[in-house]
Amino acid sequence: MNKVFEQNGTMCVNVLSAGQDDIDALFAGIKSSTMQERFADPSWIEGKLFQPVNKNAISSLEGVIAKQDELGTHNLYFVKLKHIQINERDALLYFNRKFKTLNRD
Numbered sequence: 001m002n003k004v005f006e007q008n009g010t011m012c013v014n015v016l017s018a019g020q021d022d023i024d025a026l027f028a029g030i031k032s033s034t035m036q037e038r039f040a041d042p043s044w045i046e047g048k049l050f051q052p053v054n055k056n057a058i059s060s061l062e063g064v065i066a067k068q069d070e071l072g073t074h075n076l077y078f079v080k081l082k083h084i085q086i087n088e089r090d091a092l093l094y095f096n097r098k099f100k101t102l103n104r105d
Contacts, residue, residue, distance in 0.1 A: 005068075009064060009065055010049045010050070010051055010062070010063065010064050011062075012047055012049070012051035012053055012061065012062045014054040014059075014060045015057055015058045015059045015060075015061075015091070016054065016057050017056055017058045017087070017089035017090060017091060017092055018090035018091060018092050019056075020043075020054070020057070022041075023041055024092060024099070026038045039052055043055050043056045047060060047062045047083065047085075048062060048082070049062045049063070049064075049082060053085065056087070056089070058086070058087055058089050059085060059086045060083075060084070060085040061079070061083075061084055062083040062085075063081040063082050064080045064082060065078070065079055066078045066080045088104060090102060090104050
């Protein structure tokens with residue numbers, strides 16, 4: 001298990017919205033960055049479980065890690081959700097090596 005997740009026992013999954021390409025590129029490794037640079041954008045706030053929540057994301061899913069498993073080179077986290085934040089925005093997609101917008105309508 002990732003040491004940060006293991007220490008916290010909680011996590012937040014942020015589903016980014018259209019226009020957040022730069023943030024996505026930092027976390028996906030498209031742009032080299034430090035952890036501090038990844039969270040430097042002012043859209044990051046502290047969530048109810050003290051995890052980083054992006055206030056401009058389509059949704060933020062905060063929860064407690066109930067179980068962790070490994071599948072090949074990946075870690076799978078099963079999370080009991082405690083708080084869900086939803087914003088009505090267009091979605092950010094990454095397909096065929098390009099960022100795209102999926103309109104919510």
